[in-house]
Amino acid sequence: MRVLFISDFTLEQRQGGAQLSNKLLIDKGRELGLDINEHHHNSSVTDFLSSYDLVINSNLEAISKISPEKLPFILKMPNSIRLEHDSCSYLHDDTRLELFSKSKKNFFLSNYHYNYFKNLYGDYFHNVEIVYDAIDTSKFKKSDHEKKYDVVYCGYLHPLKGLKNLIRFAAQNPDRKIDVFGWGEISPQETFKDCSNINFNGHAEYEDIPLILQSSKAIFHQPIVNEPFCRMIGEAILCGIEEIIGDKSKIGSYLEFNDVGYEKFRDRCENAPSIFWERVLNK
Numbered sequence: 001m002r003v004l005f006i007s008d009f010t011l012e013q014r015q016g017g018a019q020l021s022n023k024l025l026i027d028k029g030r031e032l033g034l035d036i037n038e039h040h041h042n043s044s045v046t047d048f049l050s051s052y053d054l055v056i057n058s059n060l061e062a063i064s065k066i067s068p069e070k071l072p073f074i075l076k077m078p079n080s081i082r083l084e085h086d087s088c089s090y091l092h093d094d095t096r097l098e099l100f101s102k103s104k105k106n107f108f109l110s111n112y113h114y115n116y117f118k119n120l121y122g123d124y125f126h127n128v129e130i131v132y133d134a135i136d137t138s139k140f141k142k143s144d145h146e147k148k149y150d151v152v153y154c155g156y157l158h159p160l161k162g163l164k165n166l167i168r169f170a171a172q173n174p175d176r177k178i179d180v181f182g183w184g185e186i187s188p189q190e191t192f193k194d195c196s197n198i199n200f201n202g203h204a205e206y207e208d209i210p211l212i213l214q215s216s217k218a219i220f221h222q223p224i225v226n227e228p229f230c231r232m233i234g235e236a237i238l239c240g241i242e243e244i245i246g247d248k249s250k251i252g253s254y255l256e257f258n259d260v261g262y263e264k265f266r267d268r269c270e271n272a273p274s275i276f277w278e279r280v281l282n283k
Helices: 017-031 045-049 061-066 068-076 093-102 111-121 163-172 206-214 231-238 252-260 262-270 272-280
Strands: 002-006 035-039 054-057 080-083 103-108 128-130 149-156 178-183 198-200 216-220 243-245
Touching: 002 017, 017 035, 017 231, 017 272, 035 045, 045 068, 061 068, 068 093, 080 093, 093 103, 103 111, 103 272, 111 128, 111 252, 149 206, 163 178, 163 198, 206 216, 206 231, 216 231, 231 243, 231 252, 231 262, 252 262, 262 272
Parallel strands: 002 035, 002 054, 054 080, 080 103, 103 128, 149 178, 149 216, 178 198, 216 243
Antiparallel strands: none
């Protein structure tokens, strides 16, 4: 079976949650024998001229902004599956609804994620599937490591991810030491100049994140947008962090964990690639 998997970036281009999850899905698909061709924002439009048995439409933000001429091709492709990663309105409503309506199945990352779109557009969707972000639970797991970090922030440093909320929390809680492991288009020296209790550690390699989380008492995450899942909070939960600082009512992974408990949450993250392809292929 020939599959075209469309997403904004490769993992090498951007180390974000969507890219990490997509890689695990693609690796599992290839393990199952699928012939998967990846298409990204900088790929050639000639990819759309080939014939495919199945098309996976994943996150499309960069494509819609950098290569909007590709959207008509994407909308016309048959046998499409929508894998929604976002809650932001970077796509025009008509375009997003057309993607949903033309897809054989629509995948969301949590019940919170699905209900967000249902509240936005009404009872519009068909063939809805809920599949968590895929997380390697052999690495992200509880441990007895010394808790050398008080509060950590891990991930993309961006206003939408609550950068100002992080600075505000630091100012209001001078007794809490915050270690930041992140990356973004900011000047850390300028951004955190008035925050003596923030220690900026720079970008951490992904393979180092499990130990950082296992060595932390608490994690801070208070974005200004809704989090469909939030891989980082999911990974923190799996590593046993109990104190999650932020508005947990807007974080899909926390709501799922709170609903199903640790064991089921872990199993659904671990088996997400298999579950995804089983439901895509109707097995």
